[in-house]
Amino acid sequence: MTKPFYGMLLLLTLTLTTAWAQQQIPSPKEHFGFNIGDDYQLANYTQTEAYFKKLAASNRTKLVDIGLTEEGRHQYMLIVSAPENMQQLEKYKTISQQLAHAEGLTDDQAKALAATGKAVVWIDGGLHATEVVGSHQLIESMYQLVTRTDEETMNILQNVIILFTHANPDGQELVANWYMRTEDPKKRAMNIPRLYEKYVGHDNNRDFYMMNMKESQNIGRQLFVEWIPQIMYNHHQRGPAGSVLAGPPYRDPFNYVFDPLIVTSIDAVGAAMNNRLNAENKPGYTQRGGSQFSTWWNGGLRTAPYFHNMIGLLTEIIGGPTPETVPLAPERLIPNGATPNPVVPQEWHFRQSIDYSVSLNYAVLDYAAKYKSTLLYNIYHMGKNAIDRGNEDHWTFYPRFVDSIRTAAAAAKKDSAKKEESGGDLSLGKEDTIVNTYFATYFKNPAYRDARAYVIPADQEDFPTAVKFINALSRAGVTIHKATADFTIAGKHYPGGSYVVKTAQAFRPHVLDMFEPQDHPNDFQYPGGPPIRPYDAAGWTLAFQMGVKFDRILDGVNVPLTQLPYGQIESPLGNTIAIAKKGYLLNPGQNNVFIAVNDLLNAGIKVSRMASGAFYVPVSSKSTALLTKAANEWGVTVAPVDVIPAGLKPVSPARIAIWNTYGGSIPAGWMQWLMEQYHYKYTMIYSQEIDKGELRKKYDIILFATGAIPDTGKPKRDSYWFGKLPKPEELSAEFKPWLGRITADTSVPQLKKFLEAGGSIVTIGTSTNLAYHLKLPVKNALIDPKTKKTLSGAKLYIPGSLLIADVDTTAAENAGMHAKTDVYFDRSPVFNVSGDVKKLMWYSTATPLHSGWAWGQSYLKDGVAAFVAPIGSGKLYAFGPEITFRGQSHGTFKLLFNQLYK
Template sequence: MRFTAKLTLLLLLLTAPVVLVGQRGIPSPDSVFGFRPGADYKLATYDQAVDYFKKVAAATKFVKVLEAGKTSQGRTEYFALVSSPDNLSKIDRYREIARRLAHPQGLSESDARQLARDGKAFVHIDGGLHSTEVAGGQHVPQLLYDLVSRANDADVKPILDNVVLMLWPTINPDGQQMVAEWYMQNVGTPYELSGLPRLYQEYVGHDNNRDAYMLNMVESRVLEHTWRQWEPQIIYVHHQSGPFPTRIWLPPFSEPVGTDAPYLISREVNMIGMAIAKGLEERGQVGATHMGTAFDAWYPGYVDYAPNFKNIAAFWTETALFQYATPHEYTISDFPQNMRDLRPQSLYSSPWPPGWWRLRDAVDYMETASLAVLEYAAKYKESLLFDRYKAGRDQIALGAKKAPYAYVIPQQQRDPVAAVELLRRLAFGGVRVSQITSAVTIANDTFPAGTWIVPTDQEFAAMAREVLDVQKYPDLRQYPGGPPERPYDAAGWSLPLQMGVRVISVAAPLGEEVRGTLKLVGSMPEMKVRPTAYEPAIDNDAAPFDSAPGLGFNSDPGAAAIVPPPGRITGSGPILLLDPAQNNAFRAMNRAWRQYQQGATVQMVGARYAIAGLTENAQNDLVTSLALQAERTASVSVASGSSRTLKKPRIGLFEPWSTSMDAGWTRWTLEQYGFSPVSIRPEDF
């Protein structure tokens, strides 16, 4: 007995230091930041969060930090893979499985079920993109620490064994850095709660969550590029704008929801929302609510909803916010009159009583929500993976039996480049585009070789339907016979109408004659890929004819292969005539003024622009690089009064100090087409 006791004591002495060193080896957030995440009057910047991620990755085999791309301001955007060391050592195989299930062509149900058993659930969680909603970016370091430092705990180990977490400090790095620095420099001053006097994402600010299908912003393209490489089954984006006095809003969404959203994935989102609510109640965190009238899911422009149309359970939550990291005490008199009785409701079963609300409270709620999502993914891992396959397979089957069976986009357009702009965005997001190799007749119209076709018997067809069809917003009333309910966001967005592109919906199945002429633009998705960061800045503009500068959409082979008809000049003479229906005509004029200002002049002649003073080589360069359809002429002869000389415009853009997304979008549009607006501030008047 004494020998056994001594041996046991010796083993404890030998093993205890190892455990303690292992625990001490993971730096806590407060040891790096100098304060606990969520502390009153403290915000960690993006740079601090990245520094913390790297320190944790250096201290453990449970974390691997990867580059996702660059932001508008040139910062490197990172995310971490968090999982067991064994999973991370086999990450290429698990990513291959996720990609194969996302693209189900030729995959039998039995093989898909086996892959679902063999694979791991990929879950994207981030610190948000609306940077004044500060708790998201503060909860992520705490979540990382609690997962890794408790890796062997009974409630954490199943997560790390069954899930690969793609954890992002934020999906708006520039904004987190700017907002945190602004707040910290103003804490304790009369300006503590003042707003940042510039948009917290370049050009668009809060509208960074309205860019999911247009992908105009580089940050949106970084996300889409990463998701198409990894194909996660869940995407969860944190927000802070819960309907007062509730503490956190969760799915199910309000009405209405997207017409084309895959049914199975919508059910998955609803289940996850309820799982989060249950997790909060188990931890005594009251005040969760669902549905309501605020957060509907009609509009596919949200980066945290659009992935549903690609068979990913994507959603957001809205945790309560006062302002920044400043605490606030609420009394019952602050509550709406109809909420003061604190009466439980069917979707608000544990009303929050008035009291103090701190940033740390929001951080704790968010961490519970994130952990509940991870627990759900670990528990239902096989179901999540198989449902990704089944939802894609269902979309393929739907496209074979229900109109529209395809969309036809002719190359001959009012503005040929506009059609290319539309299709390159679809292709970058994973929708496959084909071209016909010889003339065919579809629905009594004959289309020449080169015409683009988007068949709907493909796994991401719901996204194509959602943006190419005309929306019909449902007639929702506040009460029977009463006024209509106000839509939460955009009610219509049909891209053919917005972009002036002729798109024909095909109401009958494509015949064998047509299918025999289809040639895929680009290639089918490869299952084995080497993930790369999206690097927007390159030496030359990869596609100078489109509105995405630098690399633009060309990181995707399918998008890169969609190009407009070559620029063409007819006629002869020193004057170049351009139709303003072509958006690139404005680029051409600005380049003529800027690059050839020693003699280039522009006139409005009738309904066309006439650019004179360019050499033949300069004319050819403009037309070729911008894919313009132009005419040369020796002279312009017009009736008196129908011609006028245009000078390079001086554009002043009013920008209030309170920030304006309208001004930001206007600036972006003008700059993409070569204009240089000057900011006009209130004090300039």
């Protein structure tokens, strides 16, 4: 037989094998019993997981278990590509990693790798589980890419490796089962009783630089450590009223630290998506100013990739299993650059949204197939740019520097005009010459240079929390070095074990974003008008939030270091303890000390506190064993003492209740998660139980996260995240007690009785409204002195930013805190207090902003951020800032922890 015959035989065998394998794949209808997108039909995760496993029978696929969810389900990623590519996945993953890291490559080598490699595209669904289009388009898209044989699909499979990833298995199971539980299809609703991620619900899309949740960690490892795709596509809903969906490109501002290629690449892929829908006569795509979505913020599933040189895509589409109507929005009917192909009002069905989503996926994949070498080379090019900037003197153009130029130039021009009037002969020339003169002053000033590296000393007080910060960076794929010996930089000594994070690395934008303050521009609808709300936060610098001590290094670092493997999770330095004669002291300045204290108390070991706030533990074999474990596993510093300290006050575990509500409170969910991380025991409490009274018999302290306590104005309509609350008769006995809200006439009197009987209440954010209900000598500090009304957004606007607050370090409530701390301020309350109300934190300057955007911040000067007030035998604690914000603000956790003992 001739070689050509063998070749033809092999091709025929492969074709027949592929055809046979494809015949084994059931259609969604054959598996689920309905077509994906049929009205009133949803698939749950149990059914979907089983279907993934059937799709895995194809030679185009590989099913990867990327980890367990918070509820213990398996989270899957289905890799799809041509059979020959599937045989070489490790090769293509390595090429993707090499180009993304851009280390040790020449441009020619990068071009060769780009020509050899395959574009890697991430497509996810289901992150926000009530946005059911996402999880269901994932099923339909997988099926089509696994079974179709048309030319476009085959070209995509040949040139692209697709990572189809389910973002929230737990949520799909809950939402689908809840919706489908009602027999009458037309009565089915999404009004689920609890959060669709065990702890944080919707905030699972706010966790992608911290990665506290298991699902975030699973996803982050694939995105930032394993595959590092060139494009990632995050499906969401809802679209803006009067449109079908919002998609890329997005509105300004974009973040100053990432590469400009990110912005133009988003534009390019967005154009391909919009074009495809228009070519298929699918109207209703809006972009840029047509929606609220920008590229400023880090932390979302599609935004964190920008800081890793990936093209992050987000679409927000309408639709669901219950048919709906596209509403009339007259301003969207006229075609413009934001909405070039408007949609008219009409009835809308679930399948239409699925078809749109599949078309959008194909648009992205077709683009990736056509430009795969360009995408691969560009991610290298952006990484190389980042490395080059980190190796040389570089200045980032922040608005604060531009504003300084304008101010200085205007002052000089005014001064020049005065001198000319008095006969002087000074001339600064043309306006652009003035700007050029000041350019060097601000943008070539060595003091304003970007850092070359950041050093995190191992001898800082709360080093275990600093290690948690390092782990957040490591989970994000950041290159991290660790000192193998003591070293000195710029005359400062650092101990071995300190961490060094260099900015000469591909993910430099993410590094800068985690260490440097964000400088959000002033963004108003028009001069003097209302502010434009950021998509999420305006400032979030993680090192500031966590209270991590670090030094900015402006020159190169040439000291003995070892590079950690990408993604490696570090543990605090394993401390040892010396056996004491009398007892041990624990420093409340370390957050992990509270884990040790709770473990001791739960084991029945006596614990006391000194006036300084330090914890004292008497020597025993049991206490020594537990503290040895805490020192070794949690990095807790344990100091032996030979004399029993004076003035000890015993502490015991408090009976803690955390307020929650039907549908779930996200801030309360974060608090629940935090309690578990630090080994506190707690009970969830709902308004119906509060209204019944007798609270002091069961609880010592009640925690109210923001959003629990209404203001003192007129009662507002009972709102709910997903629409209408169910009627009690529609719920089982398990969920009926969850209905209801905190009210002024019924709930507040019971809370007052609880306080008077010796209970404590901690309120955060808007829940500090309780102080007004209780008629304490507390007033709103943010009142316009002219109108006597709350300051308007045009005068004061501080959305999601970090401010520096002063702390009363002599107060027992603030034990372990420093005199200055970063607090997360999100249009938070600020107070004036009098009488026996004791202030705990306040804003001492007219410029407390540290990171973000604070228009009109001078109004905060001398305002109180936190206070404690006695009420009968109990205490009310009020914290205006979000002291437990999204499990990120480690620097203020102690403000809660200190109050959780009796």
